[in-house]
Amino acid sequence: MIEAIFGLAGVLVGSFITVFKDMWTYRRDRWKEGSYSAIRLISILEVYADRCIDVVQDDGTIYGQPAGRWDDGQEYAEAQEKTPDPLDYPDDIGWRSLDEDLVHRAVALPNKARRTNRYIGASFEFASLPYYEDYFDARQEGYARLGAEALEIVVELRRRFRISANSGIHMATEWDPASFLQERIKKFDTERAELEARRVERAKEAAT
Numbered sequence: 001m002i003e004a005i006f007g008l009a010g011v012l013v014g015s016f017i018t019v020f021k022d023m024w025t026y027r028r029d030r031w032k033e034g035s036y037s038a039i040r041l042i043s044i045l046e047v048y049a050d051r052c053i054d055v056v057q058d059d060g061t062i063y064g065q066p067a068g069r070w071d072d073g074q075e076y077a078e079a080q081e082k083t084p085d086p087l088d089y090p091d092d093i094g095w096r097s098l099d100e101d102l103v104h105r106a107v108a109l110p111n112k113a114r115r116t117n118r119y120i121g122a123s124f125e126f127a128s129l130p131y132y133e134d135y136f137d138a139r140q141e142g143y144a145r146l147g148a149e150a151l152e153i154v155v156e157l158r159r160r161f162r163i164s165a166n167s168g169i170h171m172a173t174e175w176d177p178a179s180f181l182q183e184r185i186k187k188f189d190t191e192r193a194e195l196e197a198r199r200v201e202r203a204k205e206a207a208t
Helices: 002-056 100-126 133-160 177-207
Strands: none
Touching: 002 100, 002 133, 002 177, 100 133, 133 177
């Protein structure tokens, strides 16, 4: 009887060890796949954010002067930076090994970019010469938001997979891409809020 009990216990212990080993191997492989996928995404998103920053800094001028000139000599603002193509992720990213929320945010970015481009195109129709302010404001704000979202995903990927290696360029200045983009977004939000406040105030004055 005792021998049977010990035999059963041995079988149970052996089974537990096998299951534990299989679970550990699965979690290790999933972590490795997730870490590799995170590194791939970080590289792609940081490049995309850099291209967004190029667009945000483009106001259609060169050294403060309108970049375009018609044959009659009239100057006008002309975009100097091409907007980046919507993200097209490679096939080797293991999406199932990543957090569902991050996956959703990452795969949503290309569609957000397409909607942003449609909005920018519509803004051009209502922009006025020579600086096309509405058009460039739409470009700068739209890509500031896209770039900021890309960098927020990067930060979260680094945190979750403990990726400390920095792929950015080490510079003597305190340049911070994320802060730069957030400041631009704040600028547009502030201007929009002030415009709305003035509109409300005028509506109140008209009603009295």
